[in-house]
Amino acid sequence: xxxxxxxxxxxxxxxxxxxxxxxxxxxxxxxxxxSPRNAKPIAQLGTYDPLPNKYNEIMVSLxxxxxxxxxxxxxxxxxxxxxxxxxSGVLPLHPLxxxxxxxxxxxxxxxxxxxxxxxxxxxEGKEEELCD
Amino acid sequence: xxSLDHLKIFRRLFNLRRACLQTRTYAQNSSQGSLSSSxxxxxxxxxTLPPSSGGGPTxxxxxxxxxxxxxxxxxxxxxxxxxxxxxxxxxxxRKTDHHVKPRYELMSDVELRRMEVKAMERATEMLKMPPFxxxxxxxxEVLSHDPEIAPAxxxxxxxxxxxxxxxxxxxxxVVRDNDGKLxxxxxxxxxxxxxxxxxxxxxxxxQPKMFEQDQLEHLLENRLTDIRYILDRxxxxxxxxxxxxxxxxxxxxEYVWKNRCFNDLxxxxxxxxxSFYFILKKDITYLLVDMIQHDLLTDAVSLIHLYKHIYKNxxxxxxxxxxxxxxxxxxxxxxxxxxxxxxxxQNWAEVESAIRSYRLSLTDRATAS
Numbered sequence: 001x002x003x004x005x006x007x008x009x010x011x012x013x014x015x016x017x018x019x020x021x022x023x024x025x026x027x028x029x030x031x032x033x034x035s036p037r038n039a040k041p042i043a044q045l046g047t048y049d050p051l052p053n054k055y056n057e058i059m060v061s062l063x064x065x066x067x068x069x070x071x072x073x074x075x076x077x078x079x080x081x082x083x084x085x086x087x088s089g090v091l092p093l094h095p096l097x098x099x100x101x102x103x104x105x106x107x108x109x110x111x112x113x114x115x116x117x118x119x120x121x122x123x124e125g126k127e128e129e130l131c132d
Numbered sequence: 133x134x135s136l137d138h139l140k141i142f143r144r145l146f147n148l149r150r151a152c153l154q155t156r157t158y159a160q161n162s163s164q165g166s167l168s169s170s171x172x173x174x175x176x177x178x179x180t181l182p183p184s185s186g187g188g189p190t191x192x193x194x195x196x197x198x199x200x201x202x203x204x205x206x207x208x209x210x211x212x213x214x215x216x217x218x219x220x221x222x223x224x225x226r227k228t229d230h231h232v233k234p235r236y237e238l239m240s241d242v243e244l245r246r247m248e249v250k251a252m253e254r255a256t257e258m259l260k261m262p263p264f265x266x267x268x269x270x271x272x273e274v275l276s277h278d279p280e281i282a283p284a285x286x287x288x289x290x291x292x293x294x295x296x297x298x299x300x301x302x303x304x305x306v307v308r309d310n311d312g313k314l315x316x317x318x319x320x321x322x323x324x325x326x327x328x329x330x331x332x333x334x335x336x337x338x339q340p341k342m343f344e345q346d347q348l349e350h351l352l353e354n355r356l357t358d359i360r361y362i363l364d365r366x367x368x369x370x371x372x373x374x375x376x377x378x379x380x381x382x383x384x385x386e387y388v389w390k391n392r393c394f395n396d397l398x399x400x401x402x403x404x405x406x407s408f409y410f411i412l413k414k415d416i417t418y419l420l421v422d423m424i425q426h427d428l429l430t431d432a433v434s435l436i437h438l439y440k441h442i443y444k445n446x447x448x449x450x451x452x453x454x455x456x457x458x459x460x461x462x463x464x465x466x467x468x469x470x471x472x473x474x475x476x477x478q479n480w481a482e483v484e485s486a487i488r489s490y491r492l493s494l495t496d497r498a499t500a501s
Contacts, residue, residue: 046294052286052287052288055288055324056287056288057287057288057289057290057307057321057324058287058288058289058290059290059292059325059328060289060290060291060292061291061292061293061294061329062291062292062293062294063293063294063295064293064295064304065295065296066295087281087289087291087308087314088289088291088306088308088314089275089276089291089306089314093278093281097281097284098280098281100281100284101280101281101282101283101284101312102280102283103284104283104284105283108283
């Protein structure tokens, strides 16, 4: 069976990583799917600073005029970009955001359960000491 | 200089101001805020946040929104007229002008007069008063609530719409809180986001230390800096409806009131708002005394007319309608003192004594000549 490589062409809204070592900074861009990540995009739609500032805020800027224009082209939206747009309320919340929430809550439950068991162990040990 | 038609220049200034106001939306915003405040307070008192200004004097209590009254043309005219515009004061070297050197030129009389007119126009333009606003109500408008995604959120997300051609006040800024709520940004977040993406010269995102209440009081008590400089910097740093701006300006107005140094603010753009502040506080006695002592009876009378206009809805007479006779002016002030019962008796005695000493000096001058 010949190996088929997907060479389909479409435009995509995605994040382009700028910034430098240990300091990520993203541009939200409209680009052709097969173009390099930081190549000159068709349009820049905004920026995304993933590191929270001193007020514990993650800053995202969106050029809504351009985004509305661009959405008419029916672009594919990459997962991180779709999550961003979902959080901002432009698009409906992305399923991945819900999944993240679920995973986090499960992790927290696990952690609390572990803590509880450790505490119980400790109490039992104390009781034993007292008995002695 | 005195022969120049001040009124003509003032009229020109008002036209300019009106053009500015059409593009800006100060008036619209504040009127909407005042309308919606009563409704929202009843519906959900939990979502309202306390004002962020820490300590210090607040705006005098006044039932109406002061901005529409402040922007009335007659009120503006009166406030500008009593601003004690003085060209010597105007051409003073400011704290921010240290790099500007004086320039000397040879010119004919006509050219000199032309320059004087130009300087006058510039002075009146620089007298443009910052709008006197009250702080906006801090109502939080929740757009959607998704508690399912809350565990994954560790910090606030701020989304700013950076479409071009939108004024800072109209820009859409939304915040996704830690608990999954999507809401509109509160004024402080708006200010920060706007400054981050549209920086302005001379405005810092972090509030300068000198505007903190204790530091400000320290500055004022020890007279470490010029109050005109503090006010100018506050005017650049803050929006006119920022609670911090209101706090800083009212602190300084109170300081001026306490030290009776009204003339320090003469021929600056803050004299009008200061008078307006004292009128809203119903406490214009010291200002009247100061005006009498500086031989500015016409100003005192027009201040009284303004007071009556705001509280008793009387019409402000035109500048030509105020009689220039000093005796009638003094008697108007006296009548106002007697009839206005809101004020403390003690303060009125001061006005009376000021009038008496002024009369004495008048008679002295008459006998001397």
